[in-house]
Amino acid sequence: MFEKSTWIRLPRNVVVGHGVRSSVVEVVDELHLQGRPLLVTSPTPRAVAAEPVAADFEAAGIDPAIVTIESATFESVETVIEAAEAEAASYLIGVGGGKAIDIAKMASHHLDMGFLSVPTAASHDGIVSNRGSVPDGDTRHSVAAEPPLAVVADTEVLAEAPWELTTAGCADIISNYTAVMDWRLAKRLKNVEFSEYGAALSEMTAEILVDNADHVRPGLEESAWVVTKALMSSGVAMSIAGSSRPASGAEHLFSHQLDRLAPEAALHGHQVGVGSIMTAYLHGGEHGIWRDIRDALDSIDAPTTAAELGLDDETVLEALTTCHEIRDRYTILGNGMDERAAREVATKTGVID
Ligand SMILES: NC(=O)C1=CN([C@@H]2O[C@H](COP(=O)(O)OP(=O)(O)OC[C@H]3O[C@@H](n4cnc5c(N)ncnc54)[C@H](O)[C@@H]3O)[C@@H](O)[C@H]2O)C=CC1
Ligand SMILES: O=C(CO)COP(=O)(O)O
Numbered sequence: 001m002f003e004k005s006t007w008i009r010l011p012r013n014v015v016v017g018h019g020v021r022s023s024v025v026e027v028v029d030e031l032h033l034q035g036r037p038l039l040v041t042s043p044t045p046r047a048v049a050a051e052p053v054a055a056d057f058e059a060a061g062i063d064p065a066i067v068t069i070e071s072a073t074f075e076s077v078e079t080v081i082e083a084a085e086a087e088a089a090s091y092l093i094g095v096g097g098g099k100a101i102d103i104a105k106m107a108s109h110h111l112d113m114g115f116l117s118v119p120t121a122a123s124h125d126g127i128v129s130n131r132g133s134v135p136d137g138d139t140r141h142s143v144a145a146e147p148p149l150a151v152v153a154d155t156e157v158l159a160e161a162p163w164e165l166t167t168a169g170c171a172d173i174i175s176n177y178t179a180v181m182d183w184r185l186a187k188r189l190k191n192v193e194f195s196e197y198g199a200a201l202s203e204m205t206a207e208i209l210v211d212n213a214d215h216v217r218p219g220l221e222e223s224a225w226v227v228t229k230a231l232m233s234s235g236v237a238m239s240i241a242g243s244s245r246p247a248s249g250a251e252h253l254f255s256h257q258l259d260r261l262a263p264e265a266a267l268h269g270h271q272v273g274v275g276s277i278m279t280a281y282l283h284g285g286e287h288g289i290w291r292d293i294r295d296a297l298d299s300i301d302a303p304t305t306a307a308e309l310g311l312d313d314e315t316v317l318e319a320l321t322t323c324h325e326i327r328d329r330y331t332i333l334g335n336g337m338d339e340r341a342a343r344e345v346a347t348k349t350g351v352i353d
């Protein structure tokens with residue numbers, strides 16, 4: 001008897017475009033959400049979007065609360081849960097980059113409340129995903145949560161954000177190529193659960209973004225449009241898979257380890273992009289797709305070397321040789337690389353000199 005079942009959760013409304021920030025109150029109304037919102041944000045996005053959105057709620061006769069978090073940690077999730085209880089909030093709205101949205105997502109899951117995602121940067125593909133990503137000591141968790149009830153992505157706001165945030169979003173998408181390679185390998189070697197649809201959507205998203213790289217240029221609002229659609233599509237791939245596997249393989253392990261070794265050195269997307277060049281080399285060797293990945297990153301101004309990430313060679317090598325320990329996720333790194341092999345891949349791909 002065939003007894004398999006799945007439950008794919010997706011946002012009900014996705015609103016993308018010029019000036020849609022002012023539609024948040026209308027979107028909330030359309031979802032029949034009642035009571036008081038708690039806006040979860042971080043310092044810069046607070047001024048950029050959370051305060052204007054709060055003003056829109058006040059104008060509509062709704063009294064919003066705001067909590068500002070500084071980092072993506074379980075302590076921040078706790079802070080938001082306490083704020084929601086103290087402020088008698090009925091639903092949450094994550095306003096910001098990946099960190100604020102992840103924290104809102106995880107707190108809303110814990111509180112059993114709905115949440116909305118209002119990105120201020122096209123910098124990561126967690127905008128609609130059903131996962132939260134949190135460091136915890138020596139490990140990194142991919143925490144199951146629910147996706148947002150709605151996403152309101154204002155391309156005017158996203159286009160005004162610093163350009164490197166958009167190139168980080170592109171790199172997070174380009175890294176899907178190697179994430180899916182790792183996923184297929186893990187299916188073949190370790191029989192991990194695999195979704196053809198999740199994998200195909202993830203790869204197609206990277207393909208479309210690379211094909212449209214010419215439209216990704218600083219100062220063009222169209223760039224925010226192209227990149228945001230890709231970020232949403234990649235997030236949907238994660239929701240279909242019920243895992244971050246379609247968008248997170250060894251290149252993400254490398255980035256997560258860099259977050260521990262050199263906190264705040266570079267953006268998540270930029271780190272996974274450089275990781276992806278090296279893991280593509282490990283998968284395909286000299287004639288694999290590593291040059292295509294490097295050239296795609298280069299064409300949208302994303303870093304391709306340790307120096308461009310602001311890292312020294314030794315930090316890159318340490319991350320490469322230790323990052324397989326960060327999570328129980330089988331990838332091309334297997335049980336780990338030795339230092340000579342790490343130096344070889346990093347040198348051959350031009351990541352280090
Ligand atoms: N849950 C998921 O599926 C995923 C989660 N992530 C997580 O997201 C995080 C990375 O996201 P990021 O957005 O790179 O980090 P982030 O949230 O720290 O934002 C990066 C920087 O951009 C600033 N910023 C945001 N919007 C701005 C604006 N409009 N103008 C000026 N500055 C602005 C923020 O204040 C921050 O300093 C990581 O923690 C990563 O693990 C990334 C991908 C997927
Ligand atoms: O960043 C992600 C996808 O782009 C997902 O993060 P994890 O590696 O924590 O699952």
Ligand SMILES: [Zn+2]
Pocket residue numbers: 124125172247248252268269272
């Ligand atoms: Zn990522």
